[in-house]
Amino acid sequence: MSDSPSADSPITVHLAYLLAQANREINRQLETRLRVEGVPVEQWRILKVLADGNGRSMGDLAEAALLNHPTLTKTIDRMVADSLVYRISDPRDRRKVLIFCSDRGKALVRRLVPLALGQEAFIAENYGGKAMAQLKRLLETLIERSG
Amino acid sequence: MSDSPSADSPITVHLAYLLAQANREINRQLETRLRVEGVPVEQWRILKVLADGNGRSMGDLAEAALLNHPTLTKTIDRMVADSLVYRISDPRDRRKVLIFCSDRGKALVRRLVPLALGQEAFIAENYGGKAMAQLKRLLETLIERSG
């Protein structure tokens, strides 16, 4: 039986804490890599999702980019101002707004991808590809079971 | 030989993304549990760290509670206003400020701990104690190697 934490055990053994800590660390690393292009991590996620050329509704995009709805609206405002993406109201359902990646946005993504893959490679080296793959698998099932 | 992500692979296979997603999900669950007491997750972490009765410097506390320095200062301001913690300037090094948990804070932690442990138990059930233990181990070593 794996030791379940008790009242006086430190918070550092809680899964919620470990996830927050690991995320914070990895996110910071990615942040410093992306700083070369001056792009925040959230915008990187948005751009990468849109990079296939298909438009996404705000709802879908919020979910994919791990952002709350109002936060996404305002982030997209900024990105539109930077001409990285643009809005088109969905002709099939006029409540929806589809977001597309501009050419400028696509060009930026092409420069961003190697930076993100560089991090992946770096982690695989320092941490072990085996452990990394295992960790990814466990995270995926955790996410699946939590939805 | 674990498949390393390439330029066109979706962002959902990046470790940074999976960590952000898992953290977001688990954090939300914890948030709704703690809502019973009206305590934000960040304050829960702070209180839990201080619960042993020892004082911590702002620096140490920021690291333990996964908060940036100025953010912690302002969060502590709020918690002092709620009489959950108090500040005492360190007599050994007057640059430092030690934060202590008040009795009110300690009483609150006693109500918070079961909520957090409830989540741990819930995850262990729905996800498997074995997988959870393995995930924790992998996260710990990832954090260690990233420091």
Place this chain on the structure above:
DNA sequence: GCAGGAACATTGAATTTTCAACCGTTGAAG
């Protein structure tokens, strides 16, 4: 065809976080 409820996105105000600059304290070099 129309009334009412649900879905989608945005807005403005309030809260929170971040960035850069700052001040007091310490420790070490000269």
Place this chain on the structure above:
DNA sequence: CTTCAACGGTTGAAAATTCAATGTTCCTGC
């Protein structure tokens, strides 16, 4: 001693996020 760089923490302004409320559009039942 005195000076000066580094440390620890706070502050105010700016930026980002969140909350609650709003405006459209769509869909269902009648």
